[in-house]
Amino acid sequence: MSASNTTPAPTALPVTPAKKFDWLPLMPWIYTIGLFLIWELGVRLSGVSHTIMPAPSRIFEAIIQYWGAIQRHSIQTLYTTSVGFLMAVVGGLALGLLIGWSRMIYAGLYPLMVGFNAIPKVAVVPILVIWFGIGTVPAILTAFLIAFFPIVVNVATGLATIEPETEDVLRALGAKKMDIMLKVGIPRSMPYFFGSLKIAITLAFVGSVISETVAANSGLGYMMSAAQSQFNVPLVWAGLIMLAVEGIAMYALMAWIEKRTTGWAHRSQTMAG
Amino acid sequence: MSASNTTPAPTALPVTPAKKFDWLPLMPWIYTIGLFLIWELGVRLSGVSHTIMPAPSRIFEAIIQYWGAIQRHSIQTLYTTSVGFLMAVVGGLALGLLIGWSRMIYAGLYPLMVGFNAIPKVAVVPILVIWFGIGTVPAILTAFLIAFFPIVVNVATGLATIEPETEDVLRALGAKKMDIMLKVGIPRSMPYFFGSLKIAITLAFVGSVISETVAANSGLGYMMSAAQSQFNVPLVWAGLIMLAVEGIAMYALMAWIEKRTTGWAHRSQTMAG
Amino acid sequence: LGQNTPVRFTLDWRIEGPAAGFMLAQANGHFADEGLDVTFDVGAGSVEVIPRVATGTYDMGFGDINSLIKFLDEDPDQPIKAIMMIYETPTFAVVGRRSLGVTEDPASLEGKTLGAPPPDGAFAQWPAFVEASGIDTSDITIESIGFPVREPMLAQGDVDAVFGFAFSVILNLKAQGIEDEDIVPILMADHGLDLYGNAIMVNTDFAEANPEVVKGMLRALAKGFADAVADPRQGAEAVVAANEILDVNIELERLQMANEMNINTAYVQENGMGGVDMDRLNSAIEQLKLSIGIQSDISAADVFDASYLPPMEERMLP
Amino acid sequence: MGASLVTIDNVDMRYGGADGTLAVSGLNMVVERGEFAAVVGPSGCGKSTLMKLVTGLHIPQQGLVTVAGIHVTKPVSIVGMAFQNPTMLPWRTTLDNVLLPLEIVERHRRRLRKHKKEYVEKAEHLLETVGLKGFGSKYPWQLSGGMQQRANLCRALIHEPELLMLDEPFGALDAFTREELWQVIRDLHASQDVTIVLVTHDLREAVFLADNVHVMSARPGKILKVHKIGFARPRDLSVMYEAEFNDVVQGLRGEIADARAVA
């Protein structure tokens, strides 16, 4: 009896589903436009004053009208945020590894950091101003101070949840703790790390904007608070929209790096499918 | 040749290391006291005025002096924060699962959420106040709005990094996507979820304090901004310390729940050891 | 030009109409004439200025003298003093809406809900104002509301009146679409509260080391403020040049109001800008004991130092 | 077609895009309802791939897989599968892992809440059968490799599936435990109306248990030959000491040697 001795099966249709149009890359636009439409309609129908909540059309007018200033301030904020964020990445990774390294440091330092992070950073900015004057430095530092914590937490969680089986592979080779950290700890916690970057980048923007509100001659925070004190609410919202756009751009960058770096972890078909 | 036929090994010392004193539970105190000592010394030696940066001793004086008010405001903040945080946990988990559920929702909603979270919540508080009046409601909502995003990100990351091998166990049973979510997705992403709670709780405090600063008649945010305008800097710092203490208390609660719930994931011996 | 002495100066707020004097001193070259190279940094309120100057982060600044009194009362050793008065009368006010039952009479506030930003300078004077005007506070409700929602909440009618500087609240209310006739400012100065407002402050360590620089600064500033009084439109334009999102006409209005109410007052017309009447300052300190709880026996001389002021004729406003 | 439960018709399966690994190619296979089929072949030839194709975990790029007459385009729900790696869920105890299919499979999940105790008893009985009595409350990572594999087997059996797919379920077990489990599976097949596909490297296991032994070629895998095993059922372990048994095993050995050489 050979394998060819099969009863003829239903005609062997090649399974090539008609190539469907790929909506996926369009989704961000669809959602965004949808949001703006609902917003516009909501404002128009409810008749809310533009000094409280301007309609998107009104905001875009403001963007066009003040484009020169908006551009300059946006670039300043993007700059301070990026620098602060990079510092947070380096510092957060280092601190996360340190906390993952030793239970003693974990037990001692973690609560302190939680305590520090429960404090609104806006209370810290005046102190930074006294030390560094106003402008770029406190903005960068505030972005850093606010953004490093999620990275620390996620890297430390990633390290704490390593499967002992994986660790044992290295331990059996007589690896030092440092080796285990480098060869298993860091790669294994990368998915956590990248998750945290998405949180950290948004917080970094919040940090630099807060600092600019209190202490800067430029940046979106400065622009918005200046506009706010003029009750130029459409311009305030234009600043918020610019912030959102910059945040999304940085997120896209993170997502791209994540995809290239931790593809091994993102193999699930069902989830996000 | 039997197994008992062994050459006598070096005397079989039972490996019972002298029971060392367990420093671990003391570490948080040691670090905290250390920090306060350095702070106190730093302030005394540098001669910074207490109106700029008070020494801890001065802050504790203020805590004792104003204990009645501090207690009342602390409880108010703890209340708004806890409610907002609970809402964030529920909402964040739900939204994280939703984003993990469908690639279309992921692609559309994620960028919007990132954009929204790059906006400082302090810009949103006035709108909340206009809608809901001053006091408890905007504080709760601000805490919620600021705290839900880390939970969403981490839950979604946890879902996206599920090992397909684990998923297949359920898929092979003909499980619906919902089943996979419930039986694999949620438990698997619990370590991520708990990591995010530590971030979220600190942010929730920040959120309610910010809102109280803008519009409330009680709460630590109100107390601190009132004290600030009186140059009662030690009282401002007393408020900050109370915030930190409340943050740490909530963190301890989270850590306790985490330990009980995700013990299976925290089996690593090397890390945090 | 490179030899000019650098001076770090912190403003009380962002660059808006009332800051025209500073901008014009810069734009019209008065600083350069004194051999000074001044950098202006914006501030986060007239209170925040004080620690910035006291710590030496900034050499000089523009802040609220009442807060300075409180600050020095807390810690008299701080190296900071006021050296030139700019807002001779502060426009601390309670601004209400006629349609909500508020009139020019402070007694009309009884039974009303007032919105107060805790860090607001006008709100800080409330106890002294109550004392001076003799109103009954027993059924007045005070709601703590931040600056961003102060005018919107008044416009919405969530509160009946708010605390603040008269000209900024009035302009902001207009921006919210409230009619001129509906806006009722109750100026505290009109009802027995006799205080000074914002002044130029200096870090005394810096002043002792560079007395000539400080004197030069004050000379240049006196010219700048005179320019702003003489040609408000030029002042408003200088402000808009520094802060391009502003509207010239609004800033002009703002500047004119500030000139009229704060800077170019009757007393100043007579005695020139910048100086203070030490007796009046001492009586202001007495009032402050009530309102913001001054405890020590601090006196005007501990707060204000007139020795850097140029002679009176150089301080006369047109 | 009649009673054939599983048909694989000229299937190609390639992993990871157009230039990925071609795992199986031109694969044909038929398993009748009630049959016990064994699949043997060299390591990496596509046996596990075949199993996943039948359960619908993978959908082939070419060709047709049907189970119970239905074209497989998504996971089918009538199977119980024991994966090659015992992928137990680490957050569940062994008992809860074994109970998992009952929470999923429609027929049982409705009854589960009410008849919980009954089901737990059944699971515990099953664990006892494979020698894991008392280990139900342990977590899977507290079990040895062989114990995990046995728990994995229990999980495949608990919901009494119509089609049982076993991917090297006894690889990590010692000879005696293995023989005991052979008998368990044999009795299961005899007493219930179940169709079984077993992947194994142990030719004696294949011959002892199966009605048909399918021999696969090296990668890309296809079925080279199907051996009908004629020994009368019920078979006793002693059948393995018969000369004929050894002849069949030796015959298969030779064929696999050829299969490897061909590739």
Next chain:
Amino acid sequence: MGASLVTIDNVDMRYGGADGTLAVSGLNMVVERGEFAAVVGPSGCGKSTLMKLVTGLHIPQQGLVTVAGIHVTKPVSIVGMAFQNPTMLPWRTTLDNVLLPLEIVERHRRRLRKHKKEYVEKAEHLLETVGLKGFGSKYPWQLSGGMQQRANLCRALIHEPELLMLDEPFGALDAFTREELWQVIRDLHASQDVTIVLVTHDLREAVFLADNVHVMSARPGKILKVHKIGFARPRDLSVMYEAEFNDVVQGLRGEIADARAVA
């Protein structure tokens, strides 16, 4: 003590605190330098535990383990271990997984940067030996179960350890691949000065390869008996067809049957 490389003296090992599972109890074992020792025993008896005790991954609560005369209190660095589950790091390609020990072991890591190419060639050669030619660039999760196990073996060999601990390294392989790898290991043992401890369920494998076969009791495991295997080296696969070989295997079988019964 002389030349004994590994000694286990009256060791008790209990997992998870005072009321956890007692895995081994009263365990004694000696492995001479250069010896090839096999360990057989029922599933769950403590074989993997024994392996981890020797490498220092677990420290016993009672008794003494020494390797190369040194009391084991932390992982020892002279061993190469092939774990029962091929725990490949999923973020590394198979080749990089195999190269991992070279990045850790002192002796090699210093040379690695400079002699990278040489080492990669060696790893690729090793992969080819086990039939994984061309799979170096694949990720471990792109390999079949048996292929992962072979890569796992390569990783244990690459740094030429003095002591090689193999925990069921051939369980997921077909008979032919397995026999090929037996020969690879046999030749390795013959040509190099290496001591090997092999855990296996395949008695023929144990007898073919080992100098001594240690038979373990059911849990809590201890060594019941040590069989000296006298077949002259080098042994050819044909030795397995000798009657004497089968006698030894049958003898062992009987003993394990007893061991299981005793427990």
